Amino acid sequence: xxxxxxxxxxxxxxxxxxxxxxxxxxxxxxxxxxxxxxxxxxxxxxxxxxxxxxxxxxxxxxxxxxxxxxxxxxxxxxxxxxxxxxxxxxxxxxxxxxxxxxxxxxxxxxxxxxxxxxxxxxxxxxxxxxxxxxxxxxxxxxxxxxxxxxxxxxx
Amino acid sequence: xxxxxxxxxxxxxxxxxxxxxxxxxxxxxxxxxxxxxxxxxxxxxxxxxxxxxxxxxxxxxxxxxxxxxxxxxxxxxxxxxxxxxxxxxxxxxxxxxxxxxxxxxxxxxxxxxxxxxxxxxxxxxxxxxxxxxxxxxxxxxxxxxxxxxxxxxxxxxxxxxxxxxxxx
Numbered sequence: 001x002x003x004x005x006x007x008x009x010x011x012x013x014x015x016x017x018x019x020x021x022x023x024x025x026x027x028x029x030x031x032x033x034x035x036x037x038x039x040x041x042x043x044x045x046x047x048x049x050x051x052x053x054x055x056x057x058x059x060x061x062x063x064x065x066x067x068x069x070x071x072x073x074x075x076x077x078x079x080x081x082x083x084x085x086x087x088x089x090x091x092x093x094x095x096x097x098x099x100x101x102x103x104x105x106x107x108x109x110x111x112x113x114x115x116x117x118x119x120x121x122x123x124x125x126x127x128x129x130x131x132x133x134x135x136x137x138x139x140x141x142x143x144x145x146x147x148x149x150x151x152x153x154x155x
Numbered sequence: 156x157x158x159x160x161x162x163x164x165x166x167x168x169x170x171x172x173x174x175x176x177x178x179x180x181x182x183x184x185x186x187x188x189x190x191x192x193x194x195x196x197x198x199x200x201x202x203x204x205x206x207x208x209x210x211x212x213x214x215x216x217x218x219x220x221x222x223x224x225x226x227x228x229x230x231x232x233x234x235x236x237x238x239x240x241x242x243x244x245x246x247x248x249x250x251x252x253x254x255x256x257x258x259x260x261x262x263x264x265x266x267x268x269x270x271x272x273x274x275x276x277x278x279x280x281x282x283x284x285x286x287x288x289x290x291x292x293x294x295x296x297x298x299x300x301x302x303x304x305x306x307x308x309x310x311x312x313x314x315x316x317x318x319x320x321x322x323x
Contacts, residue, residue, distance in 0.1 A: 041171040041211040048167070089206055118210035125317050135323055138311045140213035140221075145311065152323070 027154030029054035031082040032074070036060070036067045036098070037116070038090040042139075046085055046116075049143040053150075064093025068101055075107055083153075088117035088124065096128060103132040112153045116141075158216040160268045171215050172265050175208050179261065182254045186247055193243070198235035201250065202228045208257075219270040219277065220260055226284040227253045233291035242290060249287055256280060 033055055037043045043060045050058055059081075061067035067086070074080050084102070088095040095115055102108040115128050118139045125136055134153045137145060158164045181204055189197040209224035227250060234246040256277070260270050 039174060039207055039211045041167060041174055042214060044167045044170060045211075045214050087210070089203060089210075091203075118206060118213070122314075122317055125314055129318070129323065133323075136314055136318055138314055139210040140216075141311065 027083075027150050030057060031055070032057040032059070032079060033083045033085060034059050034061060034067060034070060034074075034081045036062075036064065036084070036086040036090070036095065038063050038087065038092075042087065042116075046146075049146050050085075052143060053147060062092070063090040064095065064098030064101070067098055068093065071102065071108065071111075081111065083150075084111060084113045086113065086115060088115055088128075096124075096131060099128065099131045099133055114149055114153060157268075159264060159270070164215065168215055168217075168264065168268075171211055171217070172261050174211070175220070175261050176258070178204055178208050179254050179258050183251070186251055186254070189247055193240075195235045198231045198243075198246070202231040202235065205231065217260075217264060217270060220257060220264075222281065223253055223257055223260075223284070226281065226288060227257075230284065230288050230291070233288065237291060246287065249284065252280070253284065 033050060035043050035046050035050075035058060037046070037060075047058050047060070059070065061070055064086070067084075071081055071084070084098075086095040086098060093101075095117070099113055099115065102111055102113065109132075112134045113132070115133045115136050116139060117124065117136070128136060135149045137149050159168055182201060185197055185201045185204065189201075205224045205227045209221050209228060212218075212224055213221035230246060231250060234243055237243060256272070256275065259272055259275070263269055263272060
């Protein structure tokens with residue numbers, strides 16, 4: 001299917017950017033960020049890239065199950081995560097399932113969520129957008145691409 | 156300079172080889188299980204595990220590893236939807252070979268910071284994988300993607316265009 005055929009948002013029941021998980025606050029490198037990937041190599045690469053952007057409050061989780069626990073506990077402790085960077089394909093709880101869980105919870109409705117995947121499938125993108133993803137990045141990616149995505153999420 | 160030879164990336168590359176090595180063992184176990192008791196789920200599981208290596212491999216510029224993983228993933232997902240037992244036997248044998256080659260490449264990454272295997276014609280093996288992938292031409296789903304009609308693979312640029320059209 002041609003990309004342009006997705007241009008009519010009403011086909012997907014969207015009314016505003018807010019519903020799509022888009023946030024309007026500015027990115028602050030001192031924000032608390034949670035990186036979720038089952039491959040520690042990927043977590044290290046992402047940490048390395050975010051570190052070069054000045055980010056130093058970086059936590060890690062291996063999949064959606066511990067991540068969901070960490071997100072809730074951090075919120076309850078008054079030090080909530082302000083940005084989630086998650087892989088899609090993970091054992092345990094996938095990135096998509098985690099995203100859905102987050103968006104179902106009133107506390108995290110607008111929590112910025114960047115989905116990372118090796119699956120450059122249009123169908124995946126549509127499903128993730130419907131679930132409220134803030135943006136989508138395809139592996140492999142450079143620090144420039146990551147920065148561009150962050151700038152789009154935090155304009 | 157390639158990430159594989161970049162001293163700043165040494166720790167990450169080494170970490171990748173250790174992780175990949177454990178996952179290759181897991182892939183062998185899945186194939187052995189399949190031989191003992193064939194089942195489509197096992198081939199799908201193979202695809203999910205090799206997909207994990209693929210993303211990390213491409214991210215550290217281990218292109219050859221990434222490409223072989225991608226082909227292995229495509230074949231295993233497509234094969235998981237096939238009922239052609241004769242062809243599935245060939246698939247499993249080729250996937251065993253794929254993992255064996257990936258293990259050898261992994262060792263050269265550790266020892267020589269490269270993916271070259273002078274004793275093996277990797278291009279020929281790649282052609283063999285593509286030939287096998289083509290045997291499943293009538294099967295569309297080649298990944299863990301949520302199946303929808305007309306959905307296809309896209310690069311970051313196309314994904315960005317799609318996201319833009321969706322309001323992101």
